[in-house]
Amino acid sequence: xxxxxxxxxxxxxxxxxxxxxxxxxxxxxxxxxxxxxxxxxxxxxxxxxxxxxxxxxxxxxxxxxxxxxxxxxxxxxxxxxxxxxxxxxxxxxxxxxxxxxxxxxxxxxxxxxxxxxxxxxxxxxxxxxxxxxxxxxxxxxxxxxxxxxxxxxxxxxxxxxxxxxxxxxxxxxxxxxxxxxxxxxxxxxxxxxxxxxxxxxxxxxxxxxxxxxxxxxxxxxxxxx
Amino acid sequence: xxxxxxxxxxxxxxxxxxxxxxxxxxxxxxxxxxxxxxxxxxxxxxxxxxxxxxxxxxxxxxxxxxxxxxxxxxxxxxxxxxxxxxxxxxxxxxxxxxxxxxxxxxxxxxxxxxxxxxxxxxxxxxxxxxxxxxxxxxxxxxxxxxxxxxxxxxxxxxxxxxxxxxxxxxxxxxxxxxxxxxxxxxxxxxxxxxxxxxxxxxxxxxxxxxxxxxxxxxxxxxxxx
Numbered sequence: 278x279x280x281x282x283x284x285x286x287x288x289x290x291x292x293x294x295x296x297x298x299x300x301x302x303x304x305x306x307x308x309x310x311x312x313x314x315x316x317x318x319x320x321x322x323x324x325x326x327x328x329x330x331x332x333x334x335x336x337x338x339x340x341x342x343x344x345x346x347x348x349x350x351x352x353x354x355x356x357x358x359x360x361x362x363x364x365x366x367x368x369x370x371x372x373x374x375x376x377x378x379x380x381x382x383x384x385x386x387x388x389x390x391x392x393x394x395x396x397x398x399x400x401x402x403x404x405x406x407x408x409x410x411x412x413x414x415x416x417x418x419x420x421x422x423x424x425x426x427x428x429x430x431x432x433x434x435x436x437x438x439x440x441x442x443x444x445x446x447x448x449x450x451x452x453x454x455x456x457x458x459x460x461x462x463x464x465x466x467x468x469x470x471x472x473x474x475x476x477x478x479x480x481x482x483x484x485x486x487x488x489x490x491x492x493x494x495x496x497x498x499x500x501x502x
Numbered sequence: 503x504x505x506x507x508x509x510x511x512x513x514x515x516x517x518x519x520x521x522x523x524x525x526x527x528x529x530x531x532x533x534x535x536x537x538x539x540x541x542x543x544x545x546x547x548x549x550x551x552x553x554x555x556x557x558x559x560x561x562x563x564x565x566x567x568x569x570x571x572x573x574x575x576x577x578x579x580x581x582x583x584x585x586x587x588x589x590x591x592x593x594x595x596x597x598x599x600x601x602x603x604x605x606x607x608x609x610x611x612x613x614x615x616x617x618x619x620x621x622x623x624x625x626x627x628x629x630x631x632x633x634x635x636x637x638x639x640x641x642x643x644x645x646x647x648x649x650x651x652x653x654x655x656x657x658x659x660x661x662x663x664x665x666x667x668x669x670x671x672x673x674x675x676x677x678x679x680x681x682x683x684x685x686x687x688x689x690x691x692x693x694x695x696x697x698x699x700x701x702x703x704x705x706x707x708x709x710x711x712x713x714x715x716x717x718x719x720x721x722x723x724x725x726x727x
Binding site: 346348382388391395428 | 566568569570571572573575576577578598602603604605606607608609611612613615616617619620621639640642644645648649651652653655656657658659
């Protein structure tokens with residue numbers, strides 16, 4: 278039997294990446310990458326990540342936790358700068374929200390592609406969502422098209438790594454439905470930007486998650502305040 | 503008098519980035535970025551970086567040291583994996599050398615662009631050299647063309663950041679000559695991949711540096727074994 282190819286999945290511990298792991302698991306040997314960039318709920322997200330990795334029986338050599346300190350140093354986002362408050366949903370429906378972390382996905386993908394070159398993975402999966410993302414410039418399809426060109430230009434000639442964004446054109450409700458159909462461990466995922474024990478239910482991330490479960494006709498298994 | 507625009511310069515502490523700092527200093531307010539990615543001579547490079555920053559009187563708020571741990575974890579390069587020996591010059595004249603760190607410059611530029619978005623810098627300078635680089639795929643002009651497209655696609659609409667590679671078509675000898683003419687502090691720069699006190703003179707980086715000084719008719723002010 279031919280051994281499956283390896284796919285690296287960027288997994289924050291959130292809903293979208295949890296479903297992305299389930300999608301990649303259908304066809305590939307999984308390698309999971311979590312990036313600690315000093316986000317305010319990192320300890321909770323990391324717990325969710327490890328629980329999701331355990332659910333899929335990922336061995337230690339196919340788990341990478343990358344620690345990055347500079348977003349905390351440079352600030353500019355409410356996710357990493359504790360002086361900037363996290364906005365509630367719909368108070369900032371226009372423009373780029375305060376939770377935008379400048380050029381963050383380029384960092385994420387650069388780590389993933391470096392690891393892919395070393396372990397010979399042919400795919401990098403990221404759970405970016407264009408439609409429901411509140412104005413993040415690095416969640417748009419064009420960004421990923423250009424990034425795939427960058428991989429060709431910037432890696433060894435024999436390297437073949439392609440970034441896949443299976444959720445990019447889906448609504449959050451479709452993502453929840455897909456997650457249930459693939460038996461993704463949605464009960465282990467964590468989305469809240471504010472809290473670490475019970476989800477707040479009011480930050481933009483909770484708002485979008487709750488709406489997604491409601492629209493898809495499912496109950497969110499995570500506990501709220 | 504109009505305030506100068508800010509340029510972020512990626513500064514390892516090496517020869518090429520030292521001259522790149524001198525070039526950016528002609529037109530821009532400098533902000534210097536150093537990335538510690540676990541390279542084997544990091545402590546010596548960081549010393550060189552701080553000495554170069556002091557030479558140009560850069561204040562603390564325009565200095566960023568980013569600490570990145572994952573290259574050590576993933577290995578794959580003799581610069582970050584202490585089990586892989588650093589090759590001497592010309593023993594590996596074909597293909598990508600062992601000192602290649604997979605997709606490293608994408609990490610460097612992603613950090614720089616993130617910081618540029620926060621501080622409003624319009625330029626990111628990197629001392630990449632295509633001609634004399636020993637086969638590194640991310641030192642080629644096409645890579646930077648694509649990266650500049652990625653910035654447009656992946657940052658806020660109002661962000662205008664452009665990556666500049668003033669050395670990319672120069673020979674190492676031309677870089678040394680330019681460094682002397684701009685009074686770059688070449689005596690503070692550090693290039694050796696192997697040692698941290700006196701340069702080894704035989705690793706590929708020392709070999710290229712010594713040849714560059716010789717070809718340009720200058721004496722290298724750095725001490726060798």
